[in-house]
Amino acid sequence: MDNKGIPLRKLIRRDKWLLLMFLPIFLYYFVFCYLPMPGVLIAFKNFVPGHGMFGGDWVGLRWFEQFAHSRYFFRLLRNTFLLAFYPLLFGFWIPILFAICVVEIKNGLFKRFAQTVTYLPHFISTVVVAGMIVNFLSPSDGVVNAWLVKLGMEKINFMMEPDWFRTIFTASGIWQSFGFSSIIYIAAIMGIDPEIYDSGKIDGVGKFRELWHLTLPSLKPTIVILLLLSIGGIMSVNFEKVYLLYNPSTYETADVISTYVYRQGIESKNFSFATAVGLFNSLVSFVLVYFANRMSRRWNEMSLW
Amino acid sequence: MKKRVRKWASLTISGAVIALLAAGCSGGGSESKSSGAGAAQGGASPSAATSAGFAYDGKGPVTDKPGTLKILATNSWYNNVDLAKAPIVQEIAKRAGVTVDWELLAPGTYQDAINPRLAAGRDLPDIVYNTDQDQTMKNIQAGLFVPLNEYIDKYGVNVKKMFEKYPDLKASLTTPDGKIYYLPQLAVTKNYMPLWMVNVKWLEKLSLGEPATLDEFTEMLRKFKTGDPNGNGKADEIPMTMDPKFLGMAFGTSFGLDLSNLFYADDGGKVHYSYYEPAYKEYLAYLNGLYKEGLLESDYASTTSDQVTSKFSQDISGVTFNFSWHQSMTYSPLYKDYDPSKPLIKGIAPLKGPHGDAFYLGRNPITGIFGVSKDAKDPELAFKFLDYASSEEAKEIYAWGLEGQTYTVADGKKQFTEQGKDNDFIQQFGINPVNMPIEQSVDATDVLVAPWHAQLDKEMEKYIKPPYPFIYALAEEASVENTIMPDITTYTTEMEAKFITGKESLDNFDKYLGTLKSMGIEDVLKGRQAQYDRYLAAGK
Numbered sequence: 001m002d003n004k005g006i007p008l009r010k011l012i013r014r015d016k017w018l019l020l021m022f023l024p025i026f027l028y029y030f031v032f033c034y035l036p037m038p039g040v041l042i043a044f045k046n047f048v049p050g051h052g053m054f055g056g057d058w059v060g061l062r063w064f065e066q067f068a069h070s071r072y073f074f075r076l077l078r079n080t081f082l083l084a085f086y087p088l089l090f091g092f093w094i095p096i097l098f099a100i101c102v103v104e105i106k107n108g109l110f111k112r113f114a115q116t117v118t119y120l121p122h123f124i125s126t127v128v129v130a131g132m133i134v135n136f137l138s139p140s141d142g143v144v145n146a147w148l149v150k151l152g153m154e155k156i157n158f159m160m161e162p163d164w165f166r167t168i169f170t171a172s173g174i175w176q177s178f179g180f181s182s183i184i185y186i187a188a189i190m191g192i193d194p195e196i197y198d199s200g201k202i203d204g205v206g207k208f209r210e211l212w213h214l215t216l217p218s219l220k221p222t223i224v225i226l227l228l229l230s231i232g233g234i235m236s237v238n239f240e241k242v243y244l245l246y247n248p249s250t251y252e253t254a255d256v257i258s259t260y261v262y263r264q265g266i267e268s269k270n271f272s273f274a275t276a277v278g279l280f281n282s283l284v285s286f287v288l289v290y291f292a293n294r295m296s297r298r299w300n301e302m303s304l305w
Numbered sequence: 306m307k308k309r310v311r312k313w314a315s316l317t318i319s320g321a322v323i324a325l326l327a328a329g330c331s332g333g334g335s336e337s338k339s340s341g342a343g344a345a346q347g348g349a350s351p352s353a354a355t356s357a358g359f360a361y362d363g364k365g366p367v368t369d370k371p372g373t374l375k376i377l378a379t380n381s382w383y384n385n386v387d388l389a390k391a392p393i394v395q396e397i398a399k400r401a402g403v404t405v406d407w408e409l410l411a412p413g414t415y416q417d418a419i420n421p422r423l424a425a426g427r428d429l430p431d432i433v434y435n436t437d438q439d440q441t442m443k444n445i446q447a448g449l450f451v452p453l454n455e456y457i458d459k460y461g462v463n464v465k466k467m468f469e470k471y472p473d474l475k476a477s478l479t480t481p482d483g484k485i486y487y488l489p490q491l492a493v494t495k496n497y498m499p500l501w502m503v504n505v506k507w508l509e510k511l512s513l514g515e516p517a518t519l520d521e522f523t524e525m526l527r528k529f530k531t532g533d534p535n536g537n538g539k540a541d542e543i544p545m546t547m548d549p550k551f552l553g554m555a556f557g558t559s560f561g562l563d564l565s566n567l568f569y570a571d572d573g574g575k576v577h578y579s580y581y582e583p584a585y586k587e588y589l590a591y592l593n594g595l596y597k598e599g600l601l602e603s604d605y606a607s608t609t610s611d612q613v614t615s616k617f618s619q620d621i622s623g624v625t626f627n628f629s630w631h632q633s634m635t636y637s638p639l640y641k642d643y644d645p646s647k648p649l650i651k652g653i654a655p656l657k658g659p660h661g662d663a664f665y666l667g668r669n670p671i672t673g674i675f676g677v678s679k680d681a682k683d684p685e686l687a688f689k690f691l692d693y694a695s696s697e698e699a700k701e702i703y704a705w706g707l708e709g710q711t712y713t714v715a716d717g718k719k720q721f722t723e724q725g726k727d728n729d730f731i732q733q734f735g736i737n738p739v740n741m742p743i744e745q746s747v748d749a750t751d752v753l754v755a756p757w758h759a760q761l762d763k764e765m766e767k768y769i770k771p772p773y774p775f776i777y778a779l780a781e782e783a784s785v786e787n788t789i790m791p792d793i794t795t796y797t798t799e800m801e802a803k804f805i806t807g808k809e810s811l812d813n814f815d816k817y818l819g820t821l822k823s824m825g826i827e828d829v830l831k832g833r834q835a836q837y838d839r840y841l842a843a844g845k
Contacts, residue, residue, distance in 0.1 A: 260795075
């Protein structure tokens with residue numbers, strides 16, 4: 001839609017319902033993401049409880065240096081990155097594939113059944129999912145280990161093995177989200193102009209080529225935007241889930257920046273240090289989004305800004 | 306509630322003229338002489354804030370004007386209990402003549418929930434309860450809580466008595482510059498402490514005696530695993546089960562370590578860090594052995610106390626480590642054939658380790674602290690309320706409840722009523738309310754548990770070793786600890802799990818010690834040593 005030349009007031013009046021629907025989202029981001037932003041000031045100060053963010057002395061980059069010298073710096077960086085990258089690598093294409101399959105299902109009842117079943121996990125809270133994972137994987141009375149034993153294999157102490165953490169985290173994340181994430185793709189496929197398919201049929205395009213040359217290219221803008229957004233979120237792994245699933249014996253692969261910030265800031269009350277670490281995390285995220293956006297603009301002529 | 310307080314308040318106001326007389330009366334009542342002396346002291350000091358003629362004498366009410374206090378504290382550990390509505394808590398407020406506006410949060414994550422609020426440091430309630438005892442004095446230095454020395458001198462009738470009774474407490478709570486900021490919530494320190502408990506029936510079945518040494522204990526675990534002690538013909542026994550938070554406490558003492566407080570002082574007054582001791586390697590080697598043999602559960606790190614109870618109720622586990630209380634109050638009654646006159650899940654003496662160490666760890670007597678916040682509108686009233694709530698009178702109520710309802714007195718001895726023995730009822734009633742400056746009572750526990758249990762507890766007293774005392778850190782010491790300890794905590798907890806499960810070979814123990822050293826543990830120890838030396842000096 002080209003809105004050039006239309007006065008702002010008219011635009012607002014025209015789109016008032018859309019704007020109203022947008023309001024809660026705007027408020028959420030304003031209150032929880034923009035309002036607290038000046039608080040990063042304490043990353044450069046020696047914060048004293050009760051004296052607010054302007055109290056305390058300036059310490060420059062002292063906390064950033066302390067973090068860079070921490071023996072856990074690279075481990076935290078690696079874990080944070082991988083725990084977000086794996087779900088992206090293994091999970092990003094699944095909703096697309098699923099959406100294509102769902103659209104192709106002709107039986108309406110089965111289609112709705114499949115969709116409902118795959119959406120459901122999305123609505124289970126993280127605490128419950130974590131509880132389910134721990135129960136299913138328990139070596140003493142978990143289902144999974146019971147099967148392993150029946151198949152004549154050794155029991156695996158999943159939650160205590162650092163080698164298993166990423167797999168468990170990634171797989172359960174995909175299980176929980178792929179159905180719900182597919183909605184946006186299903187909508188996008190439904191929105192493709194049927195004439196494209198009709199002309200394809202006239203040209204005698206087979207099912208697979210139709211998919212490759214018609215459906216996927218039409219989905220490209222959606223895919224790119226969603227991929228960009230996920231790259232931006234790559235450094236913000238699901239804190240609650242890591243916190244609920246990890247324990248000291250899996251710190252090796254499970255301890256991420258946000259859990260470290262929690263232990264440092266909330267448990268040990270090193271607020272300035274924790275803020276500095278959190279700010280560092282955001283900076284890395286920002287750099288990632290920036291470059292992802294640039295690459296996308298160059299190769300796809302599609303970008304967020 | 307509110308109405309009643311008004312009535313009390315008006316009563317006291319009308320009686321304000323004869324307040325002095327009332328103070329005299331309370332002195333001459335059933336209370337001991339020291340109470341009378343305290344009252345006289347309280348009456349003699351000028352109390353500017355309250356109306357002329359009214360003097361707080363250590364007994365309720367604490368004021369003659371209607372007063373409201375906002376208190377932030379923990380709620381009951383029982384989900385279905387709201388302590389703000391519990392009769393015991395309401396009775397204390399009523400007797401104090403104060404309306405309390407409670408803000409009670411779930412106890413499990415309490416400190417994590419209030420830390421950001423303390424950091425913001427604005428609009429704090431009048432009184433704030435902390436489970437974290439502010440050892441590094443962050444909150445004190447930020448000026449979040451007011452020093453109480455002046456109030457203690459003027460009005461601290463009961464607090465002074467408490468400090469006379471427990472001089473160590475006063476030493477612990479006094480900062481290096483001689484101020485006192487917090488009033489304590491107290492636990493019993495020598496009775497009903499955590500200890501080993503074994504299934505006596507299982508021992509009998511396998512003709513075993515109670516293990517006295519660590520070796521005998523290991524042998525017992527092996528027999529529990531293979532000897533089918535529950536007699537169901539299946540090898541379903543999990544010999545030992547416990548909440549992992551007790552693991553270090555349970556086995557550490559046999560190696561002379563304190564893996565509960567982590568720091569400890571030896572007889573020569575030298576401070577040690579348990580994770581940095583040669584004996585810790587032996588502890589790890591022993592637990593690694595148990596783990597490999599399957600005597601320590603493979604998912605020991607995630608066992609919950611509910612699972613422990615469940616394993617006992619299925620009769621598939623024979624040993625645990627937990628607070629003594631559970632012997633006759635939780636675990637033994639789970640068995641159908643439990644005869645309350647004889648122990649079934651029974652506490653045993655500490656296990657003698659390879660170097661002859663045999664003791665149980667006592668608890669730090671301070672389980673929480675109450676501070677009067679800088680935002681308190683009437684800090685004097687807040688202090689007086691805390692002082693009254695710390696009185697012997699209040700402590701009787703916390704431990705026993707209300708006469709006629711939860712207990713009766715016969716021949717000068719208190720006995721719980723049937724209702725008073727019903728755990729669900731007394732929890733609802735607010736017994737030992739964790740939002741108050743309680744002091745756990747051995748006498749009340751003695752009559753509540755089974756007689757064999759009370760007797761056994763007295764036999765265990767001699768094995769209890771007092772824990773490392775609570776001592777404040779100076780600013781420099783605190784700064785060192787705050788920088789170094791969080792990473793050390795991450796490292797040690799992670800390595801402990803790795804060594805026990807064999808992920809990391811014990812051949813690397815020296816490397817582990819080297820890493821701890823490079824992380825700066827010796828700087829922390831230096832600070833702890835200085836603190837301990839100060840503590841010893843203050844006690845002399």
